[in-house]
Amino acid sequence: MKNRVLAIIFCTISTLTFAQKPKFEIKYSEQLAVFVFIQNLSENYPENVFKTEFIKSKYNTEKFKNLISKFDKLSINYSYEFEEFPYGSKIPMQTRDILKKNLIETDNLKDFKLRSIGIVTNKTLNELTEIITEFIPIYNELIYNPNKEKFEQQIFEITKYSTENKIENYFETGLIFYNSSWDNSIPFVVAFYPLPNSKVYTGQAFYNNFICAIQTNLKDYKDLFSVMLHEIFHIIYNEQSLEVKTEIDENFKKNKSKSSNYAYQLLNEVLATSLGNGYVFEKLDGKIDTGEWYNQKYINLMAKQIYPLVNEYISQRKAVDKNFIDNYIKQYEENFPNWINELDNIMTYRYVISENKNDFEVIDQKYPYRSSTDFETEITKNEIDKMKKTSLTKVIIVSKNNKEKLNLITKEFKELKNWKFNSEKEFNYKILLEDKSQLIIINQKKSTTEMLIKKLESI
Known part of the structure; x- marks a missing residue:
């Protein structure tokens, strides 16, 4: 089925290492939305709005329940490590994410299959596309069409909001802070889909994509953008060069604090939270968020603890270095000495x-x-x-x-x-x-x- 492209230019950022400026594209991908919809219907998933709408519909029959069960059993989860990088410093390649990327970036399921050959077996790929085809009209009837008008208005407002607030500047901030880089010839594709009757939304970033379900009653977009930038900062962290990641790894291992290892384990989430939910939110809202920044005690507290240091480095356009790491570990050990035993x-x-x-x-x-x-x-x-x-x-x-x-x-x-x-x-x-x-x-x-x-x- 043809994807509905609702907006194309999300933002442009100043080039750092490439002459061409990158583009952020916002789109609605029907194929991806249906894939996520089927995932959420699984018995392995907790109760959610998609499952609620499906269960009370006329489609809650043995035929479609069997297709959901078949989807659950498809072998689409494979991965490999980047073994030359320090352990745990780079996200493994995940075939499920590549398949989602291909769903977003193709116009129909035929093109999706052509692009995805070799990622999983042909039999699995055919079964996956057949199941998505069966659920497209169901998804549209139960989820998309009832919320189409609100959702399309939201996409228009989100695009306007991003332009007015120069969201592209935060991407550049992340590149400098993480001492990372981005090939500006590769667009960053953002795929949204509607999430009715919900008080929360979820986001995920991988490769050059960010996907997110938007509450259909969402009006204030600063939370959405802070979450989006949080996830994008994970990608920027992941794209650090081998040399940068090796230096960071060595700085943690050479530090004599007994807390250095567990402080290192928290680093990726703490930095993304401090930048996204701390710095970005404060810039968009005009004041710092006094609530929780992350729904996990250790990440939330450490992200807030380190925020003044993060802010200092951002204001000076400095990258994470040995001094930053030593200061980070010191604050972890002095403020939370018992964490290594919890x-x-x-x-x-x-x-x-x-x-x-x-x-x-x-x-x-x-x-x-x-x-x-x-x-x-x-x-x-x-x-x-x-x-x-x-x-x-x-x-x-x-x-x-x-x-x-x-x-x-x-x-x-x-x-x-x-x-x-x-x-x-x-x-x-x-x-x-x-x-x-x-x-x-x-x-x-x-x-x-x-x-x-x-x-x-x-x-």
Whole structure:
């Protein structure tokens, strides 16, 4: 189906490294909107307005429920790492995001298939386009058409707002602050879609795209633009050169503070929040936002704590450097000294090894907010070696052959050379490793994993 292009020129910014000025394009992509609509109908998704409208409609039949189930099972999630970059400093390539990008940037599903061949199997690609085709008229009837007039007016107002407030300047600010770059021949494509009967909206940025659902009753756009710039700052951070990312990584690792590793883990979200929800919002509104900037305690508090320093660097057109990083770590350690021991914080970045697969689900339910996570189901030297190469919180749950496994763990971590344990008794043990990540060992005999994790919180 043909995309509805509602506005084209969003803004232009001053060129930094390329003669041509980049363009920000706003559009409504029907194909993307339908893809997101189907996603939200999944049993795996929480209750939402799309699901509510579908369930009470005439389309809530076995035929379409089966198509939703089929969509859920499509193999469209693959990724690869940029292995030359420091661990965790660059977002892995995600095939799902590339497919969404292609949905946005093509005019019909035939062109989408042609552009997407090779990303997933041809069979999967055909099934995906067939399901989207089936749901296009459903989406239009239930969601788009009832909100079309309001939505198109919003797009007009958003474009006007961006021009009047020179939003392009904030993109340039991000490039300077992050010491990053952008190929100005590549347009930044912004795709909005309507979100009726909702008090919140969500946004996501990837590659050269930002996608966002807009509440149909939204009138004040400063929050929307601060969220949009927040997400775009993630892209600018991700596009830092290997040299810049290596220097940042080395500055964190050379810092002697025991908090430096977990301060580093927070960096990406803290900076995007401080710039987007702090700096951008204050410039658009004329005063700083006194409410929460991010719906997560650690990011919200640290973003506010570091904001004066961020503001200073922006005003001086300076890039993040060693002095900034050392100051950032110092403020983290002095103002929040206990954070490196709080499980709600350190379990956001976790690597778990357990021979009981149910343990992963238990941990996910207990600590649902996660930024970086890996799981392995075998306690072997090879798996422990892989774990040691990361700076994530390391959790090993031993429930079989306890003495043998505990001896292996002790041998593999030099910090445990003087550690004494009784393999016949249940216990939780936590130690800060040389790389400044926490190692948590749970020796399980009879108690449930839930009970042992609860006891762990008191350590």
